[in-house]
Amino acid sequence: xxxxxxxxxxxxxxxxxxxxxxxxxxxxxxxxxxxxxxxxxxxxxxxxxxxxxxxxxxxxxxxxxxxxxxxxxxxxxxxxxxxxxxxxxxxxxxxxxxxxxxxxxxxxxxxxxxxxxxxxxxxxxxxxxxxxxxxxxxxxxxxxxxxxxxxxxxxxxxxxxxxxxxxxxxxxxxxxxxxxxxxxxxxxxxxxxxxxxxxxxxxxxxxxxxxxxxxxxxxxxxxxxxxxxxxxxxxxxxxxxxxxxxxxxxxxxxxxxxxxxxxxxxxxxxxxxxxxxxxxxxxxxxxxxxxxxxxxxxxxxxxxxxxxxxxxxxxxxxxxxxxxxxxxxxxxxxxxxxxxxxxxxxxxxxxxxxxxxxxxxxxxxxxxxxxxxxxxxxxxxxxxxxxxxxxxxxxxxxxxxxxxxxxxxxxxxxxxxxxxxxxxxxxxxxxxxxx
Amino acid sequence: xxxxxxxxxxxxxxxxxxxxxxxxxxxxxxxxxxxxxxxxxxxxxxxxxxxxxxxxxxxxxxxxxxxxxxxxxxxxxxxxxxxxxxxxxxxxxxxxxxxxxxxxxxxxxxxxxxxxxxxxxxxxxxxxxxxxxxxxxxxxxxxxxxxxxxxxxxxxxxxxxxxxxxxxxxxxxxxxxxxxxxxxxxxxxxxxxxxxxxxxxxxxxxxxxxxxxxxxxxxxxxxxxxxxxxxxxxxxxxxxxxxxxxxxxxxxxxxxxxxxxxxxxxxxxxxxxxxxxxxxxxxxxxxxxxxxxx
Numbered sequence: 001x002x003x004x005x006x007x008x009x010x011x012x013x014x015x016x017x018x019x020x021x022x023x024x025x026x027x028x029x030x031x032x033x034x035x036x037x038x039x040x041x042x043x044x045x046x047x048x049x050x051x052x053x054x055x056x057x058x059x060x061x062x063x064x065x066x067x068x069x070x071x072x073x074x075x076x077x078x079x080x081x082x083x084x085x086x087x088x089x090x091x092x093x094x095x096x097x098x099x100x101x102x103x104x105x106x107x108x109x110x111x112x113x114x115x116x117x118x119x120x121x122x123x124x125x126x127x128x129x130x131x132x133x134x135x136x137x138x139x140x141x142x143x144x145x146x147x148x149x150x151x152x153x154x155x156x157x158x159x160x161x162x163x164x165x166x167x168x169x170x171x172x173x174x175x176x177x178x179x180x181x182x183x184x185x186x187x188x189x190x191x192x193x194x195x196x197x198x199x200x201x202x203x204x205x206x207x208x209x210x211x212x213x214x215x216x217x218x219x220x221x222x223x224x225x226x227x228x229x230x231x232x233x234x235x236x237x238x239x240x241x242x243x244x245x246x247x248x249x250x251x252x253x254x255x256x257x258x259x260x261x262x263x264x265x266x267x268x269x270x271x272x273x274x275x276x277x278x279x280x281x282x283x284x285x286x287x288x289x290x291x292x293x294x295x296x297x298x299x300x301x302x303x304x305x306x307x308x309x310x311x312x313x314x315x316x317x318x319x320x321x322x323x324x325x326x327x328x329x330x331x332x333x334x335x336x337x338x339x340x341x342x343x344x345x346x347x348x349x350x351x352x353x354x355x356x357x358x359x360x361x362x363x364x365x366x367x368x369x370x371x372x373x374x375x376x377x378x379x380x381x382x383x384x385x386x387x388x389x390x391x392x393x394x395x396x397x398x399x400x401x402x403x404x405x406x407x408x409x410x411x412x413x414x415x416x417x418x419x420x421x422x423x424x425x426x427x428x429x430x431x432x433x434x435x
Numbered sequence: 436x437x438x439x440x441x442x443x444x445x446x447x448x449x450x451x452x453x454x455x456x457x458x459x460x461x462x463x464x465x466x467x468x469x470x471x472x473x474x475x476x477x478x479x480x481x482x483x484x485x486x487x488x489x490x491x492x493x494x495x496x497x498x499x500x501x502x503x504x505x506x507x508x509x510x511x512x513x514x515x516x517x518x519x520x521x522x523x524x525x526x527x528x529x530x531x532x533x534x535x536x537x538x539x540x541x542x543x544x545x546x547x548x549x550x551x552x553x554x555x556x557x558x559x560x561x562x563x564x565x566x567x568x569x570x571x572x573x574x575x576x577x578x579x580x581x582x583x584x585x586x587x588x589x590x591x592x593x594x595x596x597x598x599x600x601x602x603x604x605x606x607x608x609x610x611x612x613x614x615x616x617x618x619x620x621x622x623x624x625x626x627x628x629x630x631x632x633x634x635x636x637x638x639x640x641x642x643x644x645x646x647x648x649x650x651x652x653x654x655x656x657x658x659x660x661x662x663x664x665x666x667x668x669x670x671x672x673x674x675x676x677x678x679x680x681x682x683x684x685x686x687x688x689x690x691x692x693x694x695x696x697x698x699x700x701x702x703x704x705x706x707x708x709x710x711x712x713x714x715x716x717x718x719x720x721x722x723x724x725x726x727x728x729x
Contacts, residue, residue, distance in 0.1 A: 012713070014684070019656075031571065055649040
């Protein structure tokens, strides 16, 4: 028996074995202890004692899981100010502080470099140390926000809290890349929650690979319905409450976008993007014509381009890559590069799954309730047979695949961006060119 | 329970000092006596029967570490102060309903939040004293976190009480069904024995796990939390969570395989059969598979 099948068996056995945990109610802590544990304000001895209980009590674990999901859903709610400081997590500060430091150094040293070039002897003023604190990062975030505030509200750029999520995603992607070779990411994948899959978030590594005219790629996507009315698809805030026994999540009714809502035609969405890119280019041109003292606008341009890139991604995402299965209740949605979401209640609630953090998914097809094929750039082809575990399929070629159709978990056809079609009937073990 | 030992920390002047530190709004009209009762109740809840034996330093550290402002608000609300209640409503009602929506979904949120809201407001008992859920807040966490915990507890309890399964495995009539129970006449008469051995061995291995490892695995496999969420609950970075999950899973598998080979005297081929039979059971409910045999 292949090791992968043994792994699958082990995963299932673990799920069932741990789901049967039960504890008598009188052993469970009161709400104040649960809250103190969640907030990490119990002393070490007490925390250890309660963790022993939690490790064997499905009820308490469900409660803690509900709390952490509710927290993330609340943080992801549009317009809601974060209760906790964005800067509380030092991991989020690292990329933001690095960017802030680079901008500060450029601002400080650029005049000096120009004066050297003109032969003027100037003493460089002491460079202000980049404070790894709130202000620089907040400034970067505010610049990004202000740069994007000029665009259509429907395609508004991420707020500072979203940038925190982007930075978090970047840090995770770097981690994922470092673990990729060891194969560990194939073992444990980061499941995406609603907070992580906020519509306007784009992984910066993905951005770095984007080139001009990426929005054209959206035109090539022919396998998905038009995008919804808003790029900020309304995520249901109620995706919480792990279902015990390893069952999929109990559907929690919550406000959400139904797949058939009024939708911006794709052409209009691309037009919006074109306008945005044009605006960014115009700002770029205007900035170049300004006096050297305006070199600080470099940060603005960078932020505007980044915002444009994110919006492209947001539009591609809001291109509502909703993939319908034969069951009207079971829907898939490509949430962001490398991540998909599954709904078991017709789109009312969604649960995230990581397919491959380095993959840029473009289209999918679901021939069965538990079967889904995904394709994307650079030969990305994936399939799941249990609506949970994603298997990478060897592609016919390292092409950008923009469309897929499938009959079952073994037979599928993929279409590349240059119109080539390949078909497999053995789950990708072999491919044949098709007419 | 009122502590009777005469620690300096629970003297009236100590309660006044902590009340001053709590900085309640003047209009809450919270007295030092009321606050002292709340502090004593909190300490009694924490230390229980050992409260009298608690050292003064330990008790002092505990009291100083409380969320005193939130405790003062809860105390004033519990006492029926209108200004305190208005402050609570303005500061926490939106969050309460938002958390309820996040936990219970739109359909269940209002009922969940309304019932909690009413209990927080409290009922006046025949003796004239108001009994409020605020009496159970002891300042060990933020008031908002405590409210979240109550909502989560109630929602989970209600869900467990009226549990329904809604699974991809609930197949529509006529839909092709993958076998999820052992066949009536299994070709291998040892199948039942292999499954039973595997289940028992895994159960023993799980029981021997370190609590945090077990908790991490349960969060991942049963609650299906993300690595980041697990990290938040356990105070670890998600990379640490991933690494420790991998190690625990690997160690578990080795433990199971070793036990099956050494104690049950299975060959490598029989070991593979164990997993193969388990893999054939979807969704790996070995209990049901084993019961079907009986």
